[in-house]
Amino acid sequence: MLGAIGVSHIDELIAHIPAEARLNRPLDIPAGKSEFDIVDYFRERGDRGANGYPTFLGAGVYRHFRPVVADVIVQRSEFLTSYTPYQAEIAQGTLTQIFEFQTMVCQLTGMEVANASMYDGSTAVPEAAMMAVRITGRNKTLVARTVHPEYREVLDTYTKHQGMPVAELGYDAETGRLDMADLAAKIDSDTACVIIQSPNFFGTVEELDALAELVHSKGALLVYVFTEAVSLGLLQPPLQADIVVGELQSFCISPAYGGPFAGIIATKEKFIRQIPGRLVGETKDTEGRRAFCLTLSTREQHIRREKATSNICTNQALIALMGTVYLSLFGKEGLRELAVQNLSKAHYLGSHFEPRFSGAYFNEFVARVGDPEALNAKLLDEKIIGGLPLGKYYPELADSMLLCATEMTKKPEMDKLLAVAGRSK
Amino acid sequence: MVKKVRSHISQNEQLLFEMSSPGKKGYQLPDLDVPVVDPAAALGGQAVRKEIEGFPEVSEVEVIRHFTRLSTWNYAIDLGMYPLGSCTMKYNPRVNEQVARTEGLAWAHPYQPESLAQGMMEVIAALEGALAEITGMDAVTLQPAAGAHGEMTGILLIRAALEKQGNPRKKVLCPDSAHGTNPATAQMVGYDVVNIKSNDLGMVDVAELVKAVDGDTAALMVTNPNTVGVFEEHIVQVAEVLHSKGAMIYMDGANMNALVGVARPGDFGVDVMHLNLHKTFSTPHGGGGPGAGAVAMKAHLEPFAPTPRLKFENGLYGWDYNRPDTIGRVRAFYGNFGVLVRALAYIMAHGGPGLRNATMDAILNANYIRKGLEAFFDLPYQSPCMHEVVFSDDRQTKKGVKTGDIAKRLIDYGFHPYTVSFPLIVHGALMIEPTETESKAEIDLFIDAMQSIAREIDEDPQMVLKAPYTTRTSRVDETTAARKPIVRWKPSPAAS
Numbered sequence: 005m006l007g008a009i010g011v012s013h014i015d016e017l018i019a020h021i022p023a024e025a026r027l028n029r030p031l032d033i034p035a036g037k038s039e040f041d042i043v044d045y046f047r048e049r050g051d052r053g054a055n056g057y058p059t060f061l062g063a064g065v066y067r068h069f070r071p072v073v074a075d076v077i078v079q080r081s082e083f084l085t086s087y088t089p090y091q092a093e094i095a096q097g098t099l100t101q102i103f104e105f106q107t108m109v110c111q112l113t114g115m116e117v118a119n120a121s122m123y124d125g126s127t128a129v130p131e132a133a134m135m136a137v138r139i140t141g142r143n144k145t146l147v148a149r150t151v152h153p154e155y156r157e158v159l160d161t162y163t164k165h166q167g168m169p170v171a172e173l174g175y176d177a178e179t180g181r182l183d184m185a186d187l188a189a190k191i192d193s194d195t196a197c198v199i200i201q202s203p204n205f206f207g208t209v210e211e212l213d214a215l216a217e218l219v220h221s222k223g224a225l226l227v228y229v230f231t232e233a234v235s236l237g238l239l240q241p242p243l244q245a246d247i248v249v250g251e252l253q254s255f256c257i258s259p260a261y262g263g264p265f266a267g268i269i270a271t272k273e274k275f276i277r278q279i280p281g282r283l284v285g286e287t288k289d290t291e292g293r294r295a296f297c298l299t300l301s302t303r304e305q306h307i308r309r310e311k312a313t314s315n316i317c318t319n320q321a322l323i324a325l326m327g328t329v330y331l332s333l334f335g336k337e338g339l340r341e342l343a344v345q346n347l348s349k350a351h352y353l354g355s356h357f358e359p360r361f362s363g364a365y366f367n368e369f370v371a372r373v374g375d376p377e378a379l380n381a382k383l384l385d386e387k388i389i390g391g392l393p394l395g396k397y398y399p400e401l402a403d404s405m406l407l408c409a410t411e412m413t414k415k416p417e418m419d420k421l422l423a424v425a426g427r428s429k
Numbered sequence: 430m431v432k433k434v435r436s437h438i439s440q441n442e443q444l445l446f447e448m449s450s451p452g453k454k455g456y457q458l459p460d461l462d463v464p465v466v467d468p469a470a471a472l473g474g475q476a477v478r479k480e481i482e483g484f485p486e487v488s489e490v491e492v493i494r495h496f497t498r499l500s501t502w503n504y505a506i507d508l509g510m511y512p513l514g515s516c517t518m519k520y521n522p523r524v525n526e527q528v529a530r531t532e533g534l535a536w537a538h539p540y541q542p543e544s545l546a547q548g549m550m551e552v553i554a555a556l557e558g559a560l561a562e563i564t565g566m567d568a569v570t571l572q573p574a575a576g577a578h579g580e581m582t583g584i585l586l587i588r589a590a591l592e593k594q595g596n597p598r599k600k601v602l603c604p605d606s607a608h609g610t611n612p613a614t615a616q617m618v619g620y621d622v623v624n625i626k627s628n629d630l631g632m633v634d635v636a637e638l639v640k641a642v643d644g645d646t647a648a649l650m651v652t653n654p655n656t657v658g659v660f661e662e663h664i665v666q667v668a669e670v671l672h673s674k675g676a677m678i679y680m681d682g683a684n685m686n687a688l689v690g691v692a693r694p695g696d697f698g699v700d701v702m703h704l705n706l707h708k709t710f711s712t713p714h715g716g717g718g719p720g721a722g723a724v725a726m727k728a729h730l731e732p733f734a735p736t737p738r739l740k741f742e743n744g745l746y747g748w749d750y751n752r753p754d755t756i757g758r759v760r761a762f763y764g765n766f767g768v769l770v771r772a773l774a775y776i777m778a779h780g781g782p783g784l785r786n787a788t789m790d791a792i793l794n795a796n797y798i799r800k801g802l803e804a805f806f807d808l809p810y811q812s813p814c815m816h817e818v819v820f821s822d823d824r825q826t827k828k829g830v831k832t833g834d835i836a837k838r839l840i841d842y843g844f845h846p847y848t849v850s851f852p853l854i855v856h857g858a859l860m861i862e863p864t865e866t867e868s869k870a871e872i873d874l875f876i877d878a879m880q881s882i883a884r885e886i887d888e889d890p891q892m893v894l895k896a897p898y899t900t901r902t903s904r905v906d907e908t909t910a911a912r913k914p915i916v917r918w919k920p921s922p923a924a925s
């Protein structure tokens with residue numbers, strides 16, 4: 005090859021890099037390791053984790069069973085090792101599946117259009133706010149304090165330099181739902197959107213009707229956020245919302261210490277040109293057969309550059325595929341049955357605690373336990389991971405923790421937690 | 430003659446919704462070991478949905494067949510060369526997939542106690558360390574989810590540092606060869622974008638730059654090697670121009686596959702950069718993600734890094750949330766951890782010497798393709814190329830054939846096309862990046878195919894315009910798709 009190129013040594017190919025920019029020593033990284041060593045390295049690190057520990061953590065990342073089939077499909081080379089489907093003729097597999105994904109997201113959320121995915125639930129939130137600002141021509145965002153605290157931090161980071169002031173809305177200390185009076189006091193003619201989460205960070209299900217009416221009466225948009233996608237199997241789709249964003253981790257995505265997950269963004273048809281990221285559309289090939297391709301790319305950075313709806317390029321396609329496979333396995337019946345199991349498990353656990361809030365909850369709830377850190381330490385002695393202490397995010401709830409149960413939480417584990425917490429009946 | 434492929438049967442397949450029939454299912458749930466709760470009683474009847482209208486009902490076999498059939502409609506690296514310029518479609522080692530599924534890592538909850546998260550934090554620390562060494566930078570954050578997200582993080586860091594000095598400044602400069610995410614990012618961080626013209630070598634024009642940089646300039650976003658595959662030979666001087674005016678230099682590291690082990694951005698003046706771990710470090714693209722956009726920075730930007738930061742104290746790792754100057758979070762939790770595991774496995778498998786070899790082979794392969802094709806396609810920039818080579822369709826357009834048409838014809842020869850029409854400064858660009866993982870045999874077939882297409886264009890341009898001929902789907906009508914967008918399935922009125 006060198007002969008064909010016309011050089012005698014491979015290093016001549018980089019001779020044009022100026023000397024002061026070149027690295028003149030080997031990288032300080034140990035020589036290559038064998039496959040055995042690599043597998044062993046990660047196994048050893050995994051073994052020092054929480055294998056075998058029952059856990060009651062939720063708070064945006066949920067333990068759900070992962071059907072074997074989904075992992076088999078995502079490891080098909082043709083899905084795993086292909087790029088973004090720009091060349092439609094040889095990417096119909098991915099394109100068709102994304103079209104199915106977009107459809108399922110619409111069916112679950114009651115929205116009319118959905119994109120191919122966002123990085124995760126947290127980054128989808130500011131993207132929704134930016135969309136609302138473009139649609140309404142207003143600049144203010146109101147976000148409920150019961151939206152996941154880390155999602156709100158991400159919202160702050162994104163909006164800070166875009167002339168988009170963000171203010172927070174309190175929660176009702178009795179029900180754990182949005183404080184409607186606070187909303188009524190703060191919403192005004194500059195409000196582009198109101199962002200709420202349901203089930204919210206406390207696990208409490210929000211009541212949308214009155215809320216949506218107030219938001220819309222002021223000409224603002226309602227953004228509905230979810231972190232526990234399984235709830236959509238049971239709860240009414242948020243038809244009152246204008247934009248729905250959320251996290252799909254519950255659909256077969258392993259917790260993986262926080263990622264990769266996949267976010268969704270869905271909205272009404274009339275806002276389609278303001279949606280960020282990739283969209284797949286139906287069309288035909290020259291023979292008139294149904295085909296799919298990426299579409300409306302004039303919204304996107306590679307065409308519009310600084311005028312694009314977002315800078316997002318790579319998204320979370322393979323994760324969205326995993327979710328699509330999962331949803332097709334569970335289907336209409338299964339998702340509901342799964343949701344009922346989650347509801348039942350959490351309510352078994354919850355019935356033993358003094359609930360902090362009276363609002364209805366799905367698969368997690370706030371329990372007043374006195375000293376959450378002390379309880380967690382006791383549980384850890386028993387090789388159980390307890391709930392999330394809330395004081396760090398809500399100082400007024402320092403005596404409480406967020407507990408979660410899913411279909412994977414076994415009754416004996418819950419009974420053990422209850423015994424340690426002194427809550428056995 | 431087409432040597433690489435011949436056609437074979439592929440299965441037709443309906444959409445899931447169309448093959449659905451009531452009562453079919455592909456799941457089993459365990460028996461419920463607690464009393465079943467009535468949703469209406471627990472949530473209120475109003476709150477409970479009746480059914481998910483239109484949702485599929487199919488069996489497990491149907492699910493397997495459905496997605497397996499769809500998969501056969503895709504091209505993939507595991508099938509052959511995928512020379513998409515700027516995308517670094519290299520082989521994705523399977524061991525990476527296996528280690529990412531290590532139970533204790535894959536099932537780790539981000540909020541589990543730090544005492545039970547030391548293994549994960551060690552992985553993160555090891556990767557941060559390796560990437561700092563590779564880039565010549567002082568600190569790394571692994572929080573961003575992809576390249577564009579890393580760009581946003583990097584420009585936020587620059588903004589925070591300038592703000593702390595009293596003035597965030599107003600504009601970010603982007604060469605006209607820049608990827609679209611660069612200007613889109615600068616805009617999201619509240620900067621005006623100023624485009625800088627490239628010179629006739631495809632590089633940043635230093636004289637133009639000197640004119641453009643002033644007290645309002647926050648940064649230059651530069652890609653190196655740039656999107657025409659050329660190393661910015663004046664990069665040290667470029668950095669000096671910016672620094673002398675108190676501005677900073679951001680490097681888009683999408684093309685880092687040309688530099689690992691050979692040159693380090695930290696040594697040539699870059700303040701902050703991102704790496705696309707899904708390019709240079711072999712984590713799979715998965716049909717469009719997930720990726721990871723590690724950001725490497727000089728020490729002066731570290732105080733502003735996203736929160737939380739990994740810390741090591743008294744022999745234990747932990748997350749540090751007490752970072753008064755932080756730009757905040759750019760996403761929930763700590764990053765696309767599963768992708769980080771894969772990238773570290775790649776670095777471990779190669780080791781320092783292996784990483785440099787990979788870089789040199791990537792450069793060798795690109796130069797070999799350049800030599801093989803320069804008699805057939807117009808080469809707009811004569812500068813030496815690094816890991817990719819960019820031709821123009823100038824010669825072929827005289828026959829009415831454009832880069833996009835050549836790309837479609839390449840499919841018939843069994844290859845995924847190169848990157849089409851990017852960068853924008855090249856008229857009808859053909860941007861070719863073979864990566865180091867292609868063998869000479871595969872590359873020779875590619876060169877052969879491209880030469881053959883060039884001859885076809887001379888002899889019968891009309892034929893090329895209708896390609897591809899061998900795919901199960903012929904040319905797709907993208908115009909109609911955009912004019913009347915149908916982005917979800919709906920039951921046909923007749924069926925319901």
Ligand SMILES: Cc1ncc(COP(=O)(O)O)c(C=O)c1O
Pocket residue numbers: 316317318515516575576577578608610652656681683684705720722
């Ligand atoms: C030069 C360049 N910059 C930035 C990006 C954006 O990276 P990502 O797609 O990971 O967001 C890409 C990827 O397409 C690129 O090629």
